[in-house]
Amino acid sequence: MSETARSKRVLPDGCMDLLWDGGSLSVAGPDTRAFMAAGTAEPVRAMGVRLAPGVGPVVFGVPADELTDQRVALAALLPARRVAELAERVAVAGDTAAAGAALEEVAAGLLARSAAAPGPWPGAAVAALDGGLGVAATARLLGWSERQFRRRSVAAFGYGPKTLGRVLRLQRAVRLAAEPAAEVAARAGYADQAHMAREVRDLAGVPWTELLAGFG
Incomplete structure (x- = not known):
């Protein structure tokens, strides 16, 4: 490319x-x-x-x-x-x-050639968090304590499951970008549109409207 x-x-x-x-x-x-x-x-x-x-x-x-x-x-x-x-x-x-x-x-x-294998749990964790399941519930799904889940997540993903959940939620919002902002916020899993606005600015570095303009 x-x-x-x-x-x-x-x-x-x-x-x-x-x-x-x-x-x-x-x-x-x-x-x-x-x-x-x-x-x-x-x-x-x-x-x-x-x-x-x-x-x-x-x-x-x-x-x-x-x-x-x-x-x-x-x-x-x-x-x-x-x-x-x-x-x-x-x-x-x-x-x-x-x-x-x-x-x-x-x-x-x-x-x-790696001596290790990714294993199925990272995909299962991502699917659960991306589906809107909370950190505690996802840890239970995987059969771990929240502390174990966080430790494994940091090594596998680079950050804990709470941050991963925020990142995945932003990606959901972007996939829904053609919808009105209020609809995007609701369907992506934010508490409301103001919550989405704060999260987008924090993770993307720009307001939602500016982020969308960059896709054009």
């Missing part, structure tokens, strides 16, 4: 990303606030593979909270020689589609 001079607001979503900037590989950790990705003066072949919540730590071999709100070189997490070989696979791809496929293969290869 090419990038231009226009910057892009990347909303938090609980995911981690493997990124290619046209010359090197890097990792985007889980965000707690919107990240402004700067554009470039000239189009470049920049792209990324988004890893589902809980998968990134398995792929990169570090707890998610060590990368929260950070962008780091992949070589800071894995042996430099290995990263150079992986970067070469993407660099030699003939076009954007081929480079994207190569990047996906790199991510899949890192996951396949």
Whole structure:
């Protein structure tokens, strides 16, 4: 995917990303606030593979909270020689589609070679929280205490389940953006429209109307 001079607001979503900037590989950790990705003066072949919540730590071999709100070189997490070989696979791809496929293969290869496995619980936790279940109820669903749930969430998602729930609720609101704001607030799970306005400004960094204008 090419990038231009226009910057892009990347909303938090609980995911981690493997990124290619046209010359090197890097990792985007889980965000707690919107990240402004700067554009470039000239189009470049920049792209990324988004890893589902809980998968990134398995792929990169570090707890998610060590990368929260950070962008780091992949070589800071894995042996430099290995990263150079992986970067070469993407660099030699003939076009954007081929480079994207190569990047996906790199991510899949890192996951396949990991000694750990994501397990089913991160997906179950995300589904429950995204469905509107509270932290305590989700912990019970998983068979844990709230303290256990928080500890595991911080390592898997980069932050506790309460923050993850807020992030997922923002994503629900964005998916409903075509509806009137009051309807979005109700359907996304906010107490009211004022609650949504506060949360959007806190997580996205701009008011709801400005956030929507950026999607245009």
